[in-house]
Structure formats: structure tokens, C-alpha cells
Amino acid sequence: MDPDQVVAELVGMGFELSDITNAVEVVGSSIDSAIDYLLDDSRRNTASASTSTACFTSRAGMLGKRGPSSSSCSAGKIWQSSINEFTQSAGRPKRSKTMNKLNMSQSEVLQRDTGGQNVHPPLEDSDLHVAMEKAVSSSYCKDEDIGPDWQKKVKTLLQKHFGFPLLKDFQKDALEAWLSHQDCLVLAATGSGKSLCFQIPALLTGKVVIVISPLISLMHDQCLKLAKHGVSACFLGSGQTDRSVEQKAMAGMYSIIYVCPETILRLIKSLQSLAESRGIALFAVDEVHCVSKWGHDFRPDYRRLSVLRESFRMDTMKFLKFDIPIMALTATATTRVREDILQSLHLSKATKIVLTSFFRPNLRFLVKHSKTSSLASYKKDFHELISIYSRKRKSSSKNKLMSTNLEENSESSDNASNGFMDECNGINEVNVDDVEGDAVSDSDNEVSSPGRYGLDSLKDRQLSVEYLEDECDVVQDVDDLDVSCGEFSGKLPLKGCSGFLLHKTPDLANDPEERAKLRHKPLEDGPTIIYAPTRKETLSISKFLSKFGIKAAAYNAKLPKSHLRQVHKEFHENTLQVIVATIAFGMGIDKLNVRRIIHYGWPQSLEAYYQEAGRAGRDGKVAECVLYANLSRTPTLLPSQRSEEQTKQAYKMLSDCFRYGMNTSCCRTKTLVEYFGEHFLLEKCLVCDICIKGPPERQNLKAEAMIFLQVVSTHCRNFADISYGGYEGRLGERPNIKALVSRIREQYQQFSASDLLWWRGLARLLEVEGFIREGDDMTRVQIKYPEVTERGRQFLSSETEQPFHVYPEADMLLSMTSPKSFSSFAEWGKGWADPEIRRQRLQRKRTWKSPRKRKSRKRLPDSNTVRGRLTAKLSK
Numbered sequence: 001m002d003p004d005q006v007v008a009e010l011v012g013m014g015f016e017l018s019d020i021t022n023a024v025e026v027v028g029s030s031i032d033s034a035i036d037y038l039l040d041d042s043r044r045n046t047a048s049a050s051t052s053t054a055c056f057t058s059r060a061g062m063l064g065k066r067g068p069s070s071s072s073c074s075a076g077k078i079w080q081s082s083i084n085e086f087t088q089s090a091g092r093p094k095r096s097k098t099m100n101k102l103n104m105s106q107s108e109v110l111q112r113d114t115g116g117q118n119v120h121p122p123l124e125d126s127d128l129h130v131a132m133e134k135a136v137s138s139s140y141c142k143d144e145d146i147g148p149d150w151q152k153k154v155k156t157l158l159q160k161h162f163g164f165p166l167l168k169d170f171q172k173d174a175l176e177a178w179l180s181h182q183d184c185l186v187l188a189a190t191g192s193g194k195s196l197c198f199q200i201p202a203l204l205t206g207k208v209v210i211v212i213s214p215l216i217s218l219m220h221d222q223c224l225k226l227a228k229h230g231v232s233a234c235f236l237g238s239g240q241t242d243r244s245v246e247q248k249a250m251a252g253m254y255s256i257i258y259v260c261p262e263t264i265l266r267l268i269k270s271l272q273s274l275a276e277s278r279g280i281a282l283f284a285v286d287e288v289h290c291v292s293k294w295g296h297d298f299r300p301d302y303r304r305l306s307v308l309r310e311s312f313r314m315d316t317m318k319f320l321k322f323d324i325p326i327m328a329l330t331a332t333a334t335t336r337v338r339e340d341i342l343q344s345l346h347l348s349k350a351t352k353i354v355l356t357s358f359f360r361p362n363l364r365f366l367v368k369h370s371k372t373s374s375l376a377s378y379k380k381d382f383h384e385l386i387s388i389y390s391r392k393r394k395s396s397s398k399n400k401l402m403s404t405n406l407e408e409n410s411e412s413s414d415n416a417s418n419g420f421m422d423e424c425n426g427i428n429e430v431n432v433d434d435v436e437g438d439a440v441s442d443s444d445n446e447v448s449s450p451g452r453y454g455l456d457s458l459k460d461r462q463l464s465v466e467y468l469e470d471e472c473d474v475v476q477d478v479d480d481l482d483v484s485c486g487e488f489s490g491k492l493p494l495k496g497c498s499g500f501l502l503h504k505t506p507d508l509a510n511d512p513e514e515r516a517k518l519r520h521k522p523l524e525d526g527p528t529i530i531y532a533p534t535r536k537e538t539l540s541i542s543k544f545l546s547k548f549g550i551k552a553a554a555y556n557a558k559l560p561k562s563h564l565r566q567v568h569k570e571f572h573e574n575t576l577q578v579i580v581a582t583i584a585f586g587m588g589i590d591k592l593n594v595r596r597i598i599h600y601g602w603p604q605s606l607e608a609y610y611q612e613a614g615r616a617g618r619d620g621k622v623a624e625c626v627l628y629a630n631l632s633r634t635p636t637l638l639p640s641q642r643s644e645e646q647t648k649q650a651y652k653m654l655s656d657c658f659r660y661g662m663n664t665s666c667c668r669t670k671t672l673v674e675y676f677g678e679h680f681l682l683e684k685c686l687v688c689d690i691c692i693k694g695p696p697e698r699q700n701l702k703a704e705a706m707i708f709l710q711v712v713s714t715h716c717r718n719f720a721d722i723s724y725g726g727y728e729g730r731l732g733e734r735p736n737i738k739a740l741v742s743r744i745r746e747q748y749q750q751f752s753a754s755d756l757l758w759w760r761g762l763a764r765l766l767e768v769e770g771f772i773r774e775g776d777d778m779t780r781v782q783i784k785y786p787e788v789t790e791r792g793r794q795f796l797s798s799e800t801e802q803p804f805h806v807y808p809e810a811d812m813l814l815s816m817t818s819p820k821s822f823s824s825f826a827e828w829g830k831g832w833a834d835p836e837i838r839r840q841r842l843q844r845k846r847t848w849k850s851p852r853k854r855k856s857r858k859r860l861p862d863s864n865t866v867r868g869r870l871t872a873k874l875s876k
């Protein structure tokens with residue numbers, strides 16, 4: 001490969017250019033070797049960090065191997081199609097002979113298929129069939145036999161295969177819809193158990209269930225689970241070169257077939273034959289929000305799935321007694337997305353909608369301010385995480401010590417955390433001065449790149465830390481692992497599922513006392529997923545964490561698929577402590593003990609956020625979902641190939657997300673749950689940061705609101721006069737919020753040093769009240785060109801003493817040195833007018849910033865701002 005190409009690819013994966021150049025110099029221009037070298041880099045750097053690091057790096061040594069190395073071979077054994085494993089582990093002889101027979105029979109089947117005749121699966125001599133039949137045949141029911149006592153039959157199956165005593169209510173509702181041959185849309189929280197709704201029909205009838213699923217990793221995960229529960233299943237991705245699994249699937253060899261939307265479109269004819277032979281009980285469209293272009297995971301091929309409704313109806317297939325029902329399932333769909341789903345899939349008018357609460361009472365939601373994207377932030381923000389995992393390491397190495405006397409281990413582990421403490425000394429608190437700096441840089445950015453936050457900025461949008469590099473992490477490939485199909489024969493544990501532990505969890509949703517107990521309850525052991533917005537950050541954060549002995553790995557769509565597969569495997573085996581991923585990781589992944597989900601940067605939407613956060617605490621135990629975001633910056637969007645309307649929607653979603661972070665007074669869970677259209681009856685979750693800390697003091701900002709509205713109204717009127725007066729080309733001079741705040745500073749001495757960030761917060765509150773609106777009708781994350789509405793004018797002209805009480809939002813609080821009421825903020829502002837106080841404050845500000853940081857900014861004071869002029873004067 002051309003070295004330039006190698007470098008370009010590696011940059012795309014997120015590696016640092018300097019590291020890449022180094023790697024290419026050492027290993028030459030082979031991309032595989034360069035990746036190996038780069039992923040092994042942490043081992044070289046941290047060989048002495050700790051025992052755990054050694055453990056991590058022996059794994060890291062495996063990651064990224066594409067060639068037939070011993071490690072990738074062993075991973076392949078575990079992860080590749082598992083029929084062999086299951087039959088072998090069941091004590092049967094190797095079945096290569098059987099497989100040959102099977103393949104022969106399959107080719108016959110195919111010949112017959114091409115001959116246009118019906119296909120009858122050659123099940124007789126296959127081991128697979130024996131395994132499959134053993135698992136499920138005793139429970140099969142014909143349609144007509146299912147009868148009113150179906151719940152009893154389901155209970156037996158549940159106990160036998162999954163070890164659960166009962167169906168949940170929503171599962172019962174979904175199954176009732178299926179039994180009455182109705183289409184059904186299931187909207188239920190992440191981790192609530194939607195999969196069971198489409199798995200039971202296969203077990204009950206012995207017919208096949210076809211599940212459309214968006215990612216190989218997800219299909220793989222589910223097949224593996226089903227096999228453990230004694231249900232045979234396979235998955236068919238889009239990039240299969242070997243079609244043998246597909247042939248067996250179409251011949252009815254598996255109870256459940258997972259298939260990606262691209263592949264199912266090619267298989268319609270074969271599926272029609274399957275419907276006539278073994279029978280198809282149900283089509284399930286999992287993660288169905290992918291259908292909607294208004295959702296957060298839009299996958300164009302999902303929209304073509306309406307073909308299912310058209311191709312499997314009684315009037316097109318005469319042998320059917322009813323249309324094969326379609327069940328669509330998701331955990332994140334707003335009302336608009338739901339309507340789009342019903343329409344796009346051509347679901348019948350009688351579609352039953354099964355809607356459960358989106359409330360996850362064991363999840364503690366928190367929002368924290370962080371600049372993210374710098375090493376100093378990593379140190380500050382991951383300090384706790386590192387000490388948690390070091391503590392665990394210490395205690396486990398202590399145990400080891402007692403038995404094996406491995407003194408060195410515990411020492412090196414201590415060193416890792418002590419070294420960290422040294423490095424982090426003094427930077428654990430949020431530096432208020434940083435906050436001010438942000439506010440300045442934000443406003444400066446806005447001036448230097450006009451229209452950056454709106455649709456008008458589409459052309460010249462630049463990458464920033466809030467961006468993902470391109471679509472491939474957002475809309476992950478179907479084939480996100482390096483396997484494209486796989487087969488799993490089900491093998492039940494010897495005595496059904498009695499070995500499965502069912503935790504009796506208290507009814508948290510309805511028991512406030514139990515919920516309150518979770519407030520400060522320490523988290524149990526379990527892995528953490530960190531979502532980072534760029535590929536580069538997945539690598540830099542995982543590298544940072546592994547330096548402190550944490551077993552961490554990066555995951556992004558551009559990394560080699562063999563690496564991704566290995567990460568999945570180790571995640572499921574609990575050998576990884578932290579995965580640092582882009583949004584490419586984890587849709588629908590059902591791992592019970594994930595204890596923390598950390599979003600390190602703004603997510604793109606609350607749908608995406610809630611779904612990603614929903615991967616925590618699936619065991620019902622308390623788990624934490626923390627959003628670290630730069631609360632003093634407006635988040636920006638990733639570039640994407642979307643229509644103008646979709647981009648507008650994307651901005652709207654980002655704006656909702658931003659407002660979630662800015663909110664300081666409403667329970668986080670309530671905000672999230674109501675976003676999905678549910679009325680949250682409880683008012684409070686009791687466990688989120690807002691419920692625990694309580695809202696800030698309410699303030700009467702009537703005077704400030706009046707001043708703001710007055711200035712906006714005057715300048716907008718002037719602008720309107722000018723534009724209507726025929727001055728062509730003056731439109732670009734519509735006063736933006738920054739210019740308006742400058743006017744306020746000039747006209748009102750008490751606000752001369754007030755922060756733009758504070759006024760932006762106030763503008764948001766005024767917008768919520770309906771007093772102002774976006775003047776140029778563009779959709780933005782927050783208002784850029786405020787315009788007073790009729791309601792705002794009424795407020796301005798009212799002579800009542802009616803106060804304007806509000807809770808200051810996160811950016812308003814941040815813009816002040818310490819939480820103060822606005823009157824003291826005004827005092828603080830006045831302080832700036834005193835040259836001595838001003839000099840002292842700026843002096844203090846300079847000493848707070850490290851010289852290196854100041855150098856890296858390279859920003860000259862802006863002579864258009866008061867602050868800039870002051871800084872320039874003082875630095876002379």
C-alpha cells in the first residue's frame with residue numbers, strides 16, 4: 001500500500017499523526033503491521049505501570065491482529081459460527097461427515113428451489129436438527145392448538161429456556177397481538193426485555209421467526225444468548241461469501257433467523273418458500289427507529305422493509321390463513337418517529353401499539369461541566385474512575401498476595417494510582433477561570449465563523465471536538481464485525497434453566513423510599529462504557545486510562561474489525577473494565593452488569609443519549625449515567641449528507657440535548673422520559689443530580705429581561721427600518737446576540753462586564769416564555785438573532801409589578817465566579833470598573849493559566865471587545 005494511503009487510513013481511525021509516522025518508520029507501509037504497532041504502543045509505554053497493565057497489554061498485543069496469529073485464531077474459535085462447538089460440547093462426534101451430507105442435501109434443495117418447486121428441508125439426518133428438535137419440539141403447537149391456555153404453555157417455555165417465572169405485562173400484550181395475527185409496535189425501555197416478544201412465537205409454534213436487525217454485533221450477541229437458552233439461531237449479514245448458512249436457514253434449519261435489512265430484500269422468494277414449508281411465525285423488525293429519517297440512527301435500507309407487508313399477505317400467498325404478522329420494536333422513538341414507522345413499514349391499520357414506561361428507576365443521571373478534549377480534563381474527570389478500578393485491583397491483588405505472595409503486583413498497582421495522584425494534585429476542582437475563558441472563546445468563534453450554528457453554516461462547517469468525523473460511526477455498517485454470518489445450535493442446560501439467578505428486585509418505580517435508598521448507594525463491580533465524540537478521543541482516552549492500569553480498549557468504526565470483535569468478546573467475558581467508544585458501539589447489546597455510562601462530550605440527540613445510557617444497569621441494580629459536556633459552548637453537529645429538512649431536525653434534536661444539559665431545575669429522568677411523550681407521573685426520580693442537589697435559588701430577573709427585550713426590540717426595529725428602506729445587502733447586518741449584548745454593556749454601566757454566556761442563558765429562558773424567537777427563521781441549537789414576539793412586546797409594555805422568576809441555567813451559573821444572585825453579580829460586574837480590582841483579577845487570571853496552555857491558544861486579544869482591549873492594555 002502507498003505510505004500516504006496508510007497514513008490517511010490511520011488518521012481516519014483516530015491515531016495521532018506523530019505516532020503514525022513513527023509506526024510507518026519502524027514497520028514500513030503495511031497497514032496491518034502499523035495498526036499492530038500502534039495498538040501495542042501502550043504496552044511499550046507502560047510496561048512497568050502495573051500488573052493489570054501487563055494484563056491489559058497482553059490483550060492489547062492481540063488486538064488488531066488481522067493475520068492468523070494464535071490470539072486471533074482463538075478468538076475466531078469462540079466467535080465464529082458455533083454449531084461445531086455446541087455439538088462437540090454435547091459430546092457428539094465431530095460432524096464434518098454430517099455437514100457434508102447436509103451440504104449435499106442443501107444443494108439438492110437449492111436445485112429444486114430454482115426449479116420453482118416447494119422446498120422441504122432435509123432435516124432427517126442432521127445433527128443440527130437433532131439438537132434443535134431436542135430443544136424445542138416438545139413444546140410446539142400448531143396455530144389452531146395454541147388456544148386460550150397459551151399463557152400456561154408460555155410459562156413452561158419461559159421456565160425451561162430462560163428461567164423466568166413470568167412474562168412482563170408488555171410482553172403479554174405483544175404476544176396477544178401476535179396471537180390474533182395483528183401487526184404490533186412495541187415501545188419499551190432499553191433492557192426491558194423486548195427480544196422475548198419475538199423469541200417466544202418461535203418456541204411456541206416451531207415455525208421460524210425472522211428478525212431484522214441492524215448490526216452483526218447485535219445479531220451475534222443475540223444468537224449466542226439464544227443458543228445458551230436452547231434455541232437454534234443464525235445470522236445473515238450482507239457480506240457473506242459462503243452461502244451455506246443462508247441455504248440452511250432458508251431450508252428451515254433454525255428457529256430464529258437474524259438478518260440485516262439489505263440481505264432480506266434479496267431473500268424474499270426463498271422466504272416465501274420457507275413460509276410454505278416450515279412456516280414463518282412472525283417478522284420482527286428490531287431497533288425499528290432506524291426506519292425513520294427523523295430518528296437518530298437512520299438506515300435507508302430499513303425504509304424498504306415495507307416489502308414484507310406486501311409479500312407475505314394472504315392475497316399474495318394463497319396457502320396463508322392470515323397475513324404473517326409484523327412486530328416492530330424500539331426503545332427510543334418520539335411521537336413523530338412512531339408515525340413514520342407505521343407509515344414506512346406499511347403496517348396495517350389495526351396495528352396494536354404496546355407502550356410501556358421509558359422510566360428506568362435504577363439509573364442515576366448526572367451532568368457535569370468539563371472542557372473535555374484535553375489531557376487536563378481527562379485527569380480531572382477520570383480521577384474517580386481510576387481510583388475505583390485501582391482500589392479493586394488493590395483488593396484483588398491483596399487477595400492474591402495472601403495466597404501466592406506476589407508482592408510486586410500490589411506495589412506496582414499502588415505506584416500507578418500514587419503516580420496519578422501526584423499528577424492530578426491541585427486540578428480536581430473546576431477552575432472557574434476556565435469557565436470564563438470558554439465563554440470568551442465561544443463568542444470569539446462565533447464572530448470568526450459567522451453562521452456556524454445554523455443551516456447557513458453547512459458549507460463551511462469545521463470539525464470540532466463535538467463532531468464525529470463522518471457518517472460511518474453514526475450509521476455503522478451492518479457488517480460491523482469481521483464475520484458476516486454464523487450459526488448457533490441451541491443446547492439447554494441439563495436441568496432447564498434452574499441455574500439462572502433471578503434477583504428479586506424491589507418495585508423501584510412505585511416505591512419512593514426504595515428509590516431514595518439508591519441516591520448514594522455505592523456502585524457494584526462492573527464495566528464502564530465511555531462514549532467519546534471522535535475516533536481520536538477513543539484512542540487517546542483509552543491510552544490515558546491504560547496508563548493507570550485500567551484494562552481499557554478503544555472502539556470506533558474505522559478500527560480493524562478483528563480488533564472490534566476482540567473488544568466485544570472481552571467485554572462479554574468481563575476481562576475489559578472500560579470501553580471507550582464512538583456511538584458505533586453497543587446498540588441493543590444486552591450485558592447485565594454495566595455500571596457506568598459516561599458521555600464525554602455532547603451526544604447528538606436525547607434519543608441517542610437515552611439509548612446509550614440504557615446499556616447501564618440492566619441487572620436492575622443501581623448504575624450511573626454521567627454526561628460530561630462543555631456547558632459554556634454551544635454544541636455543533638457532525639457533517640452529514642442529509643436533506644435540508646433532516647439537517648433542520650438534527651439541529652432540533654441537538655438543541656433539545658443542549659437544553660437537557662443546561663437545565664438546573666427539572667428532574668433529569670422526567671425530562672428524558674417526557675421527551676418520548678410519556679407523562680411522568682412521579683414528578684421526581686429522586687436519584688439524579690438535580691433531585692439530589694435541588695435547583696438553584698430562584699431569581700427575579702424582571703429588570704434584566706426588560707433591558708434585554710428593550711435592546712433587542714430597538715435594534716431589530718432599526719434593522720427592519722434599514723432593510724425596508726431599500727438598503728440592499730444590509731441583511732447580513734441583522735444584530736446577533738453578541739452585538740446586542742455589547743449594546744447592553746455599553747448602555748448599562750452595571751452590566752459593563754457582564755458575560756455573554758449569562759445573556760445567552762437569559763435569552764433561552766425568554767424564548768421558552770415565548771417572548772423572543774429566532775429572527776431569521778433558521779433552526780439553531782440556540783438563538784442567534786433574537787427578535788421580540790408579540791407576547792414579548794406585551795410583557796415590555798405591561799406596567800404591572802409582576803416578577804419574572806426563573807431558575808438560572810447551567811451556563812448562567814457558570815458565567816459567574818461563584819453562584820451569586822444577579823444583584824451580587826452586578827456588584828461583581830461593577831468591580832470591573834475599578835482599575836485596581838480589574839488589574840488584580842486579570843493578574844489572577846493570568847497566573848491560573850499554565851504558560852503552555854496560553855501558548856497553545858495563540859489567540860490575540862480581540863480589539864472589538866472590552867475584555868480584549870483590557871487584556872491587550874495590561875499585557876503591554
Ligand SMILES: Nc1ncnc2c1ncn2[C@@H]1O[C@H](COP(=O)(O)OP(=O)(O)OP(=O)(O)O)[C@@H](O)[C@H]1O
Nearest residue numbers: 164166167168190191192193194195196331588590
Ligand atoms: N419476563 C422476564 N422476566 C425477567 N427478565 C426478563 C424477562 N424478559 C426479559 N428479561 C431480561 O431482560 C434483559 C433485557 O432483554 P432484551 O435484550 O430483550 O432487552 P431490550 O428491551 O431488547 O433492550 P434494548 O432496547 O437495549 O435492545 C435480558 O437479560 C432478559 O433476560
Ligand SMILES: [Mg+2]
Nearest residue numbers: 194195286588
Ligand atoms: Mg433489544
